[in-house]
Amino acid sequence: MRSRNPVFSRRGFSRDNGYAGFNAAPQAGGPAVATQGNPYAQGAQGTPYAQPAGNPYAQNPYAQQDLQYGTPPQAPATTGRMTMDDVVIRTASTLGVLVVTAALAWALLPVDDANISRSYGIGIGAALIGMVLALVQSFKRKPTPALILLYAAFEGVFLGVVSSVVDNRIADGAAMQAVIGTMAVFAGVLIAYKAGWIRVNRRFYGFVMAAALGFVFLMMVNLLFAVFGGGDGLGFRSGALGVVFGIVGIILGACFLALDFKQVEDGLAYGAPREEAWFAAFGLTLTLVWIYLEFLRLIAILNSSD
Numbered sequence: 001m002r003s004r005n006p007v008f009s010r011r012g013f014s015r016d017n018g019y020a021g022f023n024a025a026p027q028a029g030g031p032a033v034a035t036q037g038n039p040y041a042q043g044a045q046g047t048p049y050a051q052p053a054g055n056p057y058a059q060n061p062y063a064q065q066d067l068q069y070g071t072p073p074q075a076p077a078t079t080g081r082m083t084m085d086d087v088v089i090r091t092a093s094t095l096g097v098l099v100v101t102a103a104l105a106w107a108l109l110p111v112d113d114a115n116i117s118r119s120y121g122i123g124i125g126a127a128l129i130g131m132v133l134a135l136v137q138s139f140k141r142k143p144t145p146a147l148i149l150l151y152a153a154f155e156g157v158f159l160g161v162v163s164s165v166v167d168n169r170i171a172d173g174a175a176m177q178a179v180i181g182t183m184a185v186f187a188g189v190l191i192a193y194k195a196g197w198i199r200v201n202r203r204f205y206g207f208v209m210a211a212a213l214g215f216v217f218l219m220m221v222n223l224l225f226a227v228f229g230g231g232d233g234l235g236f237r238s239g240a241l242g243v244v245f246g247i248v249g250i251i252l253g254a255c256f257l258a259l260d261f262k263q264v265e266d267g268l269a270y271g272a273p274r275e276e277a278w279f280a281a282f283g284l285t286l287t288l289v290w291i292y293l294e295f296l297r298l299i300a301i302l303n304s305s306d
Contacts, residue, residue, distance in 0.1 A: 082267055086277035090145075094281045095288070097149050098156040105160025111168055123161030130154035134286065143278035151282075155289060166296055171303035178295035185250065185291055189257040200262040208255040215252060218245075238301060246298030253291035260284050 105126075109119035133151040137144060163175040192198045218236055226233030236245050264280045
């Protein structure tokens with residue numbers, strides 16, 4: 001399944017990977033693989049998640065047997081398949097690096113009147129480097145742990161600086177409020193997804209992608225007007241309109257989380273290799289950073305308008 005995020009593209013669990021069980025063709029004399037009620041199976045026409053037939057893990061004697069009897073592939077732990085523990089550990093490692101570098105940036109890069117320009121310049125530079133690293137990883141077919149951790153480190157520097165600016169100069173306690181808001185959205189979406197209140201299907205995927213592309217396009221136009229025209233551009237990030245777009249950004253982030261959860265669930269069910277847990281960690285980190293920044297921006301707007 002191809003997910004999204006601000007990068008809108010990722011090779012993890014994508015259609016050209018063809019993981020074991022992802023819509024493999026039915027075996028002669030056996031039923032199709034989980035096609036009933038499964039919008040991601042081979043029989044679902046037009047699904048953007050359809051995978052090519054064939055099993056790249058044919059060397060695993062359990063995979064073909066499981067496909068033949070129409071069940072998700074099962075195999076012993078020695079086959080090197082991704083587990084939930086792998087996803088949790090990689091995600092915790094990536095977020096841990098981000099939090100540590102953010103804390104260091106907060107402590108070591110002061111944002112008082114004498115130092116704010118230098119600190120903010122370092123933060124913006126770190127953000128640009130992080131964006132480049134994220135784009136490079138997004139277009140790689142396999143995850144590179146060092147690249148993902150470097151992205152987290154540079155992104156943490158940016159978050160530490162911008163959080164310190166908002167917290168110390170605009171709204172006291174804004175950073176903690178944004179963290180709590182991000183955690184609440186994560187927990188809420190996870191509960192709703194596990195309870196079946198959110199169904200990630202082709203229609204959901206298309207809606208989220210269209211909304212996200214429109215959102216990013218408007219933000220880019222607003223940024224261009226701000227750079228060349230001065231002020232707040234078209235006003236999409238200030239005042240009442242800024243509040244509306246901040247809420248929309250948080251809702252989009254919640255939708256991205258649902259796509260991430262589906263991506264992880266599919267990888268676990270159909271035998272993605274263990275290294276793909278890094279893709280899951282990368283995607284979840286991107287989404288959580290998106291939600292945190294939207295919360296931080298929203299809090300800054302609300303307090304600046306008081």
